Amino acid sequence: MTEKITVAGVRVDTRHWIGGERVASTETFTDVSPIDGSAIGEIARGGPAEAGRAVAAAKAAFPAWAATSRAERARILHGIADGVETRIEELAIVETTDNGALLRSHRRGVMPRVAHNFRFFADWLLKLEHEDFETRGHTNHVSWDPAGPSVLITPWNAPLMLATWKVAPALAAGNTVILKPAEWSPLTASLLADIAAEAGLPAGVLNIVQGYGSEIGDALTSHPDVRRISFTGSVPTAKRIAASAAANLTPLSLELGGKSPLLVFADADLDLAVDLAVEQYDNAGQVCLAATRFLVEESIAEELTRRFVDKAIRLRQGDPRDEATDIGPNIHPRQLEKIDGFVQRAIEAGARAVVGGHRKDGQFYAPTLLADVAQDSEIVQEEVFGPVLTLQTFATEEEAVRLANDTRFGLAATVATGDPERAERVTARLVAGTVWVNCFFVRDLQAPFGGSRHSGVGREGGTWSFDFYCDVKNTVTAPNGWKNHG
Known part of the structure; x- marks a missing residue:
């Protein structure tokens, strides 16, 4: 397969990004532009082998990333945002070619929002806390512990913005990520891998695998080493993911359709x-x-x-x-x-x-x-x-x-x-x-976001995102318990 293609003058790698390196597959699928129906290129088509390799890479990278200080994680996320901002024009034209959304919207709103996603969660991480409180003289201390490898499955209607809406808080929380973008619009996710690597994100912390849900998605959502799954898409697909995750009791966040x-x-x-x-x-x-x-x-x-x-x-x-x-x-x-x-x-x-x-x-x-x-x-x-x-x-x-x-x-x-x-x-x-x-589509990342009934499970945004991507812990300490210290 061709390892790189040129899209509107921008070079895009068509391979997966696993463990800090590009990985090819023996099979490919054709990415087609909705603008004129032309073939953009052949994209690496992953399956269970690539899924297993990506989860293994995320699992191996997790301990060091989880132990990385909040300040250092935030610094790297801001570095990713910087990289996005320097490449807004490239990201905008590639995504417009790939999914047909308006170029002016990508330039002025969508891609700047991608950078904001990383900055917001980097900053929120640094102020994430719960005030200690007492119970009969005992001190309660709430903390957010990184959960582990997280599978993020994202849609095609706003590919990079909706992907980073999940990637940013997952990384900020100290989790490692396996991102599976929609097969109808995979290209800007590949560019994100380049930007993250340039910002100094350690190998294996962010992995990106491409392909069809029935071939690679099931292998990801049923993997016993996956600790969180976040999905945006249709109700039927969400039901399959939930059934797949049930065997391991993997926590799910599902943002599904609407009929508002x-x-x-x-x-x-x-x-x-x-x-x-x-x-x-x-x-x-x-x-x-x-x-x-x-x-x-x-x-x-x-x-x-x-x-x-x-x-x-x-x-x-x-x-x-x-x-x-x-x-x-x-x-x-x-x-x-x-x-x-x-x-x-x-x-x-x-x-x-x-x-x-x-x-x-x-x-x-x-x-x-x-x-x-x-x-x-x-x-x-x-x-x-x-x-x-x-x-x-x-x-x-x-x-x-x-x-x-x-x-x-x-x-x-x-x-x-x-x-x-x-x-x-x-x-x-x-x-x-x-x-x-008397308004529409006013969205603030510190607000809870999610749906009721068949529109989803859970809420993300602000502290709600960290509540999902972390294991929230309460440590209770007895008074006067240090008599033998020193």
């Missing part, structure tokens, strides 16, 4: 509500947090729909490398087929396409809004993960909350209202890990 609502009340700022609604087409609808179900109070539904359509039809779809483009392609022909299947089945069942409802040339799907949908229909209940939204109306606050909570998911929710008392009442009753009021 956007509740718009008649007292809302309609211009703001329309902006929030159209924003759900970001990244071609490939955002787990997207509020894909519009729940609109009956009295304003017609006006809101008119304003929404006027704005939605002006969105520009095209080459994500063009600064003027608003929506790029969907990631893969298989994903496009899945999106269209959802839409066509909904239309056959009686839904009406207010806008869109069809494929376009290449791997593009027209921004779509479907009305006349039943609450128990597939299109309302299941995650599409594309630029497809549904519209339903409600008459009362009670009905709005009931519709919002009536799916198996609970990742996020957005509320548009001009009444702070209503906002307080409604948000208290919504089943969701994150609720936004």
Whole structure:
């Protein structure tokens, strides 16, 4: 296999990164750009052998990394952030080529956020503490002990940002890592290996293996030497991972899909509500947090729909490398087929396409809004993960909350209202890990993040991340226990 390929002028190694060195596989898979369907290159396709080698490398490196001082770990993480910042343009163009997301977003938001992920957890590590407390004169001291090798399995919709969202806290906690990026967008993970090595991260502390989940993922999640598993992706895959991890009782963090609502009340700022609604087409609808179900109070539904359509039809779809483009392609022909299947089945069942409802040339799907949908229909209940939204109306606050909570998911929710008392009442009753009021996608790494119901297990962010990646210990010391000392 070719060991390195050139992507938009950037050299990318196509091999795994295990134990501080590049490792080839006898098999490969083809990485394809969603922009034009062209083959980018052949990528090392790992299996059980590579999985075992990566876990062994992580296990061997763990004792020294766990014993490394907090200050030194933080220094290296800041060094990785420095490396990311010097290569933002390269990372941005490679990821846009690989997954089709907007280049302007990668340059201005996504890749700077990658660097921030490392800086935030490096800094949080240095202030991580719990105040000692007493129990009948005994002193309780809480500490966070590194857990061990951690398997991180990450998605394709924001590959590097979501990978480092896990990698950074795991490394800060003192764990060693085996990262398995999505096979549809593996390239920036390979560049991360180079950046981490240049920053002085010891060999074996970060390992990156590529391939299909059914071939290498199962070998990783069932390995008895793995101490933590964190996964972002679909519910069916999460169930397989959980079953695989069960034999070893390996702790899991699962951030899964969503079918989030956007509740718009008649007292809302309609211009703001329309902006929030159209924003759900970001990244071609490939955002787990997207509020894909519009729940609109009956009295304003017609006006809101008119304003929404006027704005939605002006969105520009095209080459994500063009600064003027608003929506790029969907990631893969298989994903496009899945999106269209959802839409066509909904239309056959009686839904009406207010806008869109069809494929376009290449791997593009027209921004779509479907009305006349039943609450128990597939299109309302299941995650599409594309630029497809549904519209339903409600008459009362009670009905709005009931519709919002009536799916198996609970990742996020957005509320548009001009009444702070209503906002307080409604948000208290919504089943969701994150609720936004008159805003969307405002994320702070010190806040807990995760989903309820089938949207996930656990919370990450701030101290919650360290609680997951560490074994949290309480040491209780008796008073006057040092009589024989010295």
